[in-house]
Amino acid sequence: MKSVISFALAGLVAFSASFANAGCGTCDKSIVEVAAGNKDFSTLVAAVKAAGLVDTLSGKGPFTVFAPTDAAFKKLPKGTLEELLKPENKDKLVAILKYHVVAGKVMSKKVVELDAAKTVQGQKVKIAVKDGSVMINKAKVVKADIPTLNGVIHVIDTVILPKATKGKKKAAE
Amino acid sequence: MFGKSKFASLAAVAAILLGAVAYATKLLPAKVIQITEDSAGWSKADDFRWVVLSGDPASKIFHTVDTKSRLDEKRKVTSLRGPMALSISHREEKEKTPPYLAWYRIANPTQDDNGSWTLEDAANSKPYAVDLAAASFLLTPAKRLTSGTPKKEPSDLDIFKAYEISESSCEPIELQLDHPLVGTMAGKATPKYLCMPVEESHHDEVFPIKKPDFCFVVYELINPAEKENIMSLTSIDQFGIHSLSATQSSLICVPARVHSPH
Structure with missing residues (x-):
């Protein structure tokens, strides 16, 4: 457990350092370009490519993306990510990624005034401010307001998952 | 112009500021305290009674905005780094989430000479002259996150630039501020910065000046x-x-009026 925490902290520190100078250097790049330009989002970028969402998230938008770091993906149960990246699970991967996207550019000042937001996937995420932290479901926002050409990125420390639908219906159309 | 009696009831001024911020190779003007005003028509007492905390942020950001104060002939590209400090409203004791001002260091200070001005402030019994140097900080409205939805900032709270006072005819004066968060700040003090409201453009948003005087x-x-x-x-x-560790305070903010350059 300690090693997991250490790893997460190390990732967070590295992430913070890498974005310390982000400022408006990201304003002329799309969400995908900004993510691709940061090594802490390599898993997210790979997932976006596998899901075929590059064009969508490079489009006009605007979008608000709650972007999990690589460390966040590592917190998923073993084998989960590998399964999601398989072609036969593309629909499920698309649903999960869309669950991290909200239509419109919602800066953190507005986010903290909300208690929920409808995602592009269709379901809502819960938003709460607790003990000085902004929570998206059970994920903590570790960096907010990274501006991009087509929206804004808020970085989260945990992958958030939509509720599974009943029956044979797939989890996220 | 400012008789002592007028200010006898002036609620203390002051605030606390925190600690020296080890920033790059130099320390930040460690402590700021802010404010106050009361009688004498400076503004409503509760509108500007602050304590300023300064501290070491967990991570600093670089950001660039356009700003224009009455000292600027035109908009200036202003590169910011911070936040380095926070001013906290005296209303801390009354409200769960009082308004704050976040202090960002201006990384590209320009126009070293901003002229000589006459100031009147709520803590001084008479006007005094100052020479203003470059603006060192941009102060922007902020909110503290605790639990639950934070209250909105006061609608008339401006963004400010803090200009360094390079010379002043003001003799050291006694200031005191009692704040529920930081206790009593008191002692002799001299003017360090003059903060003036600015218009700011940030991405596609423009923040006009609300209270120019x-x-x-x-x-x-x-x-x-x-x-x-x-x-x-x-x-x-x-x-x-932003996360901050708040430390000491040595700065106190006092409402002021600025008169034309000499």
Whole structure:
């Protein structure tokens, strides 16, 4: 457990350092370009490519993306990510990624005034401010307001998952 | 112009500022205290009674905005780094989430000579002259995050630039501020910064000046008391969410009026 925490902290520190100078250097790049330009989002970028969402998230938008770091993906149960990246699970991967996207550019000042937001996937995420932290479901926002050409990125420390639908219906159309 | 009696009831001024911020190779003007005003028509008392905390942020951001104060002939590209400090409203004791001002260091200070001005402030019995140097900080409205939805900032709270006072005819004066969060700040102080409202453009948003005549002077205590870290807090402003460790204070802010250059 300690090693997991250490790893997460190390990732967070590295992430913070890498974005310390982000400022408006990201304003002329799309969400995908900004993510691709940061090594802490390599898993997210790979997932976006596998899901075929590059064009969508490079489009006009605007979008608000709650972007999990690589460390966040590592917190998923073993084998989960590998399964999601398989072609036969593309629909499920698309649903999960869309669950991290909200239509419109919602800066953190507005986010903290909300208690929920409808995602592009269709379901809502819960938003709460607790003990000085902004929570998206059970994920903590570790960096907010990274501006991009087509929206804004808020970085989260945990992958958030939509509720599974009943029956044979797939989890996220 | 400002008889002592007028200011006898002036609620203390002051605030606390925190600690020296080890920033790059130099320390930040460690402590700021802010404010106050009362009688004398400076503004409503509760509108500007602040304590300023300064501290070491968990991470600093770089950001660039366009700003224009009455000292600027045209809009200036202003590169910011911070936040380095926070001013906290005296309303801390009354409200769960009082308004704050987040202090960002201006990384590209320009126009070293901003002329000579006459100031009147709520803590001084007579007007005095100052020479203004470059603006060192941009102060932007902020909120503290605790639990639950934070209250909105006051609608008339401006964004300010803090200009360094390079010369002043003001003799050291006694200042005091009692704040529920930081206790009593008191001692002789001299003017350090003059804060003036600015218009700011940030991405596609423009923040106009709301109270053009409202300025404040930041006094620095000559012999501030040493204090331990006060608290850790998280703030949110136009540049995002920030964590700060608050430390000592040596700066006190006082409402002021600015008169034409000499």
